[in-house]
Amino acid sequence: MRNRFDRLAKDIAQEGLTPIGKVVTNAEVVGDAQHADVWYEPDPARASGRERLGLLGRLAATACTIEAYSDTPSADEARACVEKHLALWRSSSARNREAEPPFLWVLSTGRPTAVLDGLRAEPMAGWPAGVYEGPSLLRAAVVVLGELPRVRSTVLIRLMGGGRVLREAIEDFRQLPKDAPERAIALGPLLRFRAEVEQRGPATPEEEEFVMTTEELVEQFIEQGRTQGIAQGAIALYEARFGPMPPRLRSAVEAMRDLPTLRTWLVLVGTGTREEVHDALSAAPPGPSS
Incomplete structure (x- = not known):
């Protein structure tokens, strides 16, 4: 490339x-x-x-x-x-x-x-x-x-x-319905790319514009998690990207009560690979009981 x-x-x-x-x-x-x-x-x-x-x-x-x-x-x-x-x-x-x-x-x-x-x-x-x-x-x-x-x-x-x-x-992507298949396909690459640009620092005016243009996508992503319930949002997003979530991973997500951990998982499910998601969810300790 x-x-x-x-x-x-x-x-x-x-x-x-x-x-x-x-x-x-x-x-x-x-x-x-x-x-x-x-x-x-x-x-x-x-x-x-x-x-x-x-x-x-x-x-x-x-x-x-x-x-x-x-x-x-x-x-x-x-x-x-x-x-x-x-x-x-x-x-x-x-x-x-x-x-x-x-x-x-x-x-x-x-x-x-x-x-x-x-x-x-x-x-x-x-x-x-x-x-x-x-x-x-x-x-x-x-x-x-x-x-x-x-x-x-x-x-x-x-x-x-x-x-x-x-x-x-x-702009057109932001207007798509929340359940649009295009979201499950492109949201991960867009957010991953944005994270890379922010981490290294925008090198060009075009990259600066990209960060600003995608800010609303990040907000939509987080808000969607709040609306659905972060755990259920993570499960739904996983299944939109990768297919049915294995029962043991679903149980780990549903049992987790630590909000920062759930938010981290939600972002990972939307931006990471299947292997990265499985490793993170499998290694995480169970959340505290409510």
Whole structure:
């Protein structure tokens, strides 16, 4: 990845696509020192889960390489994306010659005019504005995030951008219903990224703006926990992200009476990995009885 915001895009893709297929981030290109941002292979048995991802789910209809840019890629960067894509395509075909060929999706926050011209890309039929398809032999497309319509189906993929696009996507994300699946997917990556930026200190005006823009998300997250009851909120959030909570962990959460511990767990469930959550809840001593 090229900067912090590109890493945020990778984390959102991983969070959204892992429940419906195999996801490899920083996928190694055989015979090359380069890595692709995301390599994805769908699981047909879980295809119905794509619907909750909106436009991101449409990208995941077939195996694909995803390269995300929080700015605008140059022609050289796009050429490198194509080279990596073709190498991963060869590797995929060697493993399964009957599989449908993979697709390359280059996500660009701004309009990469040189890239679109170089690919002779045209608006992709049947897709929203902002999606451009290159030559069919390459199986490659460019998604200009700044040109996508501001509708719910594009919220997740717009969160993978930068600048104005990311700011507007966060505004739209805040307006989603509390039980929206997009919240379970993107809230963790957004809060993790915010915590990293705050810990290291914002390095750019864009990072400072991100911290301010996401302040309300933090408040919403805490308020939702108060409204639901922090213990039940942690359980509900866990199950939205990871599936049914194991009985022993559920018992530990329900038995805990220490409010600071419950708040810590709530944040961890929303931002951590499954393994981090399990380790914390398994190691914690039981809360005092009420």
